[in-house]
Amino acid sequence: FDKDLYEGNNVAGVVTGLAWTQVGGDILFIEASLSPGKGKMSLTGNLGDVMKESASIAMAYLKAHAEQFGIDYRIFDQWDIHIHVPAGATPKDGPSAGITMLTALTSAFTQRMVKPHLAMTGEITLRGKVLPVGGIQEKILAAKRANIKDIILCKSNRKDILEIKEDYIKDLNFHYVTEMSEVIKLALLDKKVKNALDTAYKKASKED
Amino acid sequence: FDKDLYEGNNVAGVVTGLAWTQVGGDILFIEASLSPGKGKMSLTGNLGDVMKESASIAMAYLKAHAEQFGIDYRIFDQWDIHIHVPAGATPKDGPSAGITMLTALTSAFTQRMVKPHLAMTGEITLRGKVLPVGGIQEKILAAKRANIKDIILCKSNRKDILEIKEDYIKDLNFHYVTEMSEVIKLALLDKKVKNALDTAYKKASKED
Amino acid sequence: FDKDLYEGNNVAGVVTGLAWTQVGGDILFIEASLSPGKGKMSLTGNLGDVMKESASIAMAYLKAHAEQFGIDYRIFDQWDIHIHVPAGATPKDGPSAGITMLTALTSAFTQRMVKPHLAMTGEITLRGKVLPVGGIQEKILAAKRANIKDIILCKSNRKDILEIKEDYIKDLNFHYVTEMSEVIKLALLDKKVKNALDTAYKKASKED
Amino acid sequence: FDKDLYEGNNVAGVVTGLAWTQVGGDILFIEASLSPGKGKMSLTGNLGDVMKESASIAMAYLKAHAEQFGIDYRIFDQWDIHIHVPAGATPKDGPSAGITMLTALTSAFTQRMVKPHLAMTGEITLRGKVLPVGGIQEKILAAKRANIKDIILCKSNRKDILEIKEDYIKDLNFHYVTEMSEVIKLALLDKKVKNALDTAYKKASKED
Amino acid sequence: FDKDLYEGNNVAGVVTGLAWTQVGGDILFIEASLSPGKGKMSLTGNLGDVMKESASIAMAYLKAHAEQFGIDYRIFDQWDIHIHVPAGATPKDGPSAGITMLTALTSAFTQRMVKPHLAMTGEITLRGKVLPVGGIQEKILAAKRANIKDIILCKSNRKDILEIKEDYIKDLNFHYVTEMSEVIKLALLDKKVKNALDTAYKKASKED
Amino acid sequence: FDKDLYEGNNVAGVVTGLAWTQVGGDILFIEASLSPGKGKMSLTGNLGDVMKESASIAMAYLKAHAEQFGIDYRIFDQWDIHIHVPAGATPKDGPSAGITMLTALTSAFTQRMVKPHLAMTGEITLRGKVLPVGGIQEKILAAKRANIKDIILCKSNRKDILEIKEDYIKDLNFHYVTEMSEVIKLALLDKKVKNALDTAYKKASKED
């Protein structure tokens, strides 16, 4: 499976992350998808416990700060959310997909488009702080190879970028952040995706 | 147990997949069956975690894109779904049955007939992308042996087919896809099976 | 515990199977019993995962094809079902009790008598196909010893019978099947057991 | 903890069993106790899986044959049942407490007195058959030591008794059974215990 | 953490037990605390399975004999109960805290004061019998060191006390019991604690 | 990840603790966050069983003593609480974050500001006692490095502070406590955080 190709932004809830694997850096896709339901969260993609926890933190953060992102919190009980990280045969773990997961969830619940040719890596905390992660240089190589233009990183990872040869990264724009709100501002467009789901709050019908 | 024989398409929800086992390629049957219920999914057939995740991804995808396949999403709460992969004594794992599972689920909920003499192999993602899988040449041998005529594969697996001697595969039609919607278009007939279940949405009765 | 004795057919839900153990063939009893409840299924008898899956497949099949066996599917929510396989200290596993389990469940829900002096062995699939199983010759020896007269097997197991010395099996009637519907037709009498439970659908009372 | 002393029959739900441990035979007490509830069953006493299954079989049998023992099956949803087997530090397993458990449950739900100076050992099946168990001679020694007068055994265990020196067991009365109904008839008196619980069915009150 | 100091009896639900650890005897505190709820029981303090079972037995006994202790059984559904055994880093197991747990629970639900300078050790059964436990001499040393005056033990543990040098234990009062009802009579004062919770049964309000 | 920097007190529910790791002392943040819900508690941050138990004890204590902290206990059923301890990749265990957790929970439910430049370490019991913990000297070094001014410790840990060279700790204020109520008084300001959540009890609306 060749994940080295960026795949566009026409679907809400799909965000490109950067992973550091045993065989070097790679890009990965966080896919978050809603279906009518009751607030259940499912996780697939051969994820380890720390990565599952990142999804749980991201969901808790989004629920606690729904208003800030223009989400009526009552809709969280009206949809089931599934997060998948292809490819299914590869075990994945670690906290560095945290900000990618929160961005994917926010896009799914708002149906806002993700900025094209963007990738990101960083741990989140429950307060919305962005924490630095490892493997930055390998991840940057993978991002270039995959035709990524913009990269969001924790401010504390700037030192890792400064160590990379200038010439090599001149085509990439780095965005350094410390708070999750900055990530969302950088990563999500105001515009909704084509054929956006109607995620507005619906009163329960009498029949149900 | 001799799985090398294709067994017809008179039942909805049964789709032929291609498996790559320690003793070579083989065909396998994904059996998806509905019974009146509340939306519970059961999985049997000695399935490993990755294969169980494929079923979960397939179900989430179908729920999120129900309309596209002509399914009223409210029926997902009116049926229990069971997926079995014979034979029960053989452990099975891996993501390559993903598209077969989604096809089986779609057939079960629509009661549409599966195209005869068709087999398929490929991983699905939550967005409905089809990803390439391994063991293609062994799987093709098994398909021929089982009297399969049409085979659906991920476009990226074309290179594996091109390496097979022309003469050997002249009786087989290959269909290369990148999206799950293409699989369904190729795999399901418009016609329903004989004695199709009535899966239309039913209002809850007063008595219940 | 001496299981080598057939024990009559006066109770609904009890069907004789054939097992292949480390010390040779043996007969075993599948006991399925209903009590007023809400559709819960319990399994006991030191059963391994594959054998538990067989029970789950059998139940799903019966629920999906209730009408065919004259069962109102709404009763599945009005009874709890317990399946036990004596003796409790012996671990048991494998798919070969599948058809015996489905027969026991069908007898329990219909209260139809099981044909006397009958035993069976075979795997079921979710579509109701009967698959061949191993240890046939050892199982046949055990059946004879236990005074069994009729034996149901998968058609593909015929070859195993043809290898047994004619003289040895002249007192046994073999019934070869490929579909579960044939098993039920052969195994269950139309007549209900004495003191049959009333398993007809009951409207929920106002009080409840 | 010295279990070698029989402790009277003034409490419903407490029945004396015979166990075969690494250090010889012993008596044990099955304590079944009801509290107002919703049908939950709890098991304690460091019990292994097979012994837990025996409790589950006993409960299923009692529910399916409630009428036969004069129990209104609707009361099973009005009480929680707890089964404990002292002493808590000793691991216990095996199916031989099956008939003792069913007797204890029946006494608890009917509040009928247990026959004094009685002990028993035997496996139960879901149909109510009593199966033979091992360690009979060691168990009989323990029963004598504990001042037991009557012992219930499976008919197939008679051969084990016949091998014991006549003189040694002349003070003991053996009752050989094949069906659970015989055990209950032998073990429970018609009389209820003093201060018996009122376990008659109660209509749900309006308030609740 | 120095558990060797008795800490007073001003809080309901806190009872002093005696433990036998790898480094000798020690006192421990069973803390049982109520909060408005629905009958859930939580256990913390690094407890092993046998010790958790003791809590479960104690709770079942209290529920079944609520009336005897002046408790309206309907309140068990109106409170959640948490049992903690400090210190959290030390693994603890065994049945010997059983009577201490039941005493703590009874004090919590009745809000009755615990007798000052009292400690106890003993296993409980579901019938309320008190069983002897080990490590008595080490436990007595710990009790003296912690300024305990009264000690409750199982009658069968008297022989262990008789082996201790008279002079050493002359300041301690030993209370030998066989039934849980004696423990409660000895351990709980009639007087409620200051600022006692109102644990009387409350009718559900209309609003809820 | 550099946790050595104190990060301010502008968010309710975030409290600074002191940890003792294999590589020395460190500060850690307990993040407790509310979202509208039904009383579910989630824990993340790679926490071991003992640390999870601390959170459970803290929650039980807060529920049982809600009134004392000015909390209407009925709100516990109206919010879900998530506790996270960054960083996600580091396993954490032990009881010493107990008082930090309770402080974070109390701040979250009251929305009261946490005193600036404060850190704490100590085990809690269910009665609200504060117990001493280990690694004090390493923890103090980490606190100084992180610009902490006030430190809360168990009174029994005073001896550990007295062993530190006077000169080294002259900038730090130590607060020794024995009860949880003292911790809350020292750690939480009366003032609520800016943009405080409205956590007052809300009557369920008719619509819901």
Ligand SMILES: [Ca+2]
């Ligand atoms: Ca790649």
Ligand SMILES: [Ca+2]
């Ligand atoms: Ca994380």
Ligand SMILES: [Ca+2]
């Ligand atoms: Ca084959």
Ligand SMILES: [Ca+2]
């Ligand atoms: Ca997959």
Ligand SMILES: [Ca+2]
């Ligand atoms: Ca046998």
Ligand SMILES: [Ca+2]
């Ligand atoms: Ca099977």
Ligand SMILES: [Ca+2]
């Ligand atoms: Ca003994």
Ligand SMILES: [Ca+2]
């Ligand atoms: Ca048994």
Ligand SMILES: [Ca+2]
């Ligand atoms: Ca100590």
Ligand SMILES: [Ca+2]
């Ligand atoms: Ca115990």
Ligand SMILES: [Ca+2]
């Ligand atoms: Ca650090």
Ligand SMILES: [Ca+2]
């Ligand atoms: Ca703790």
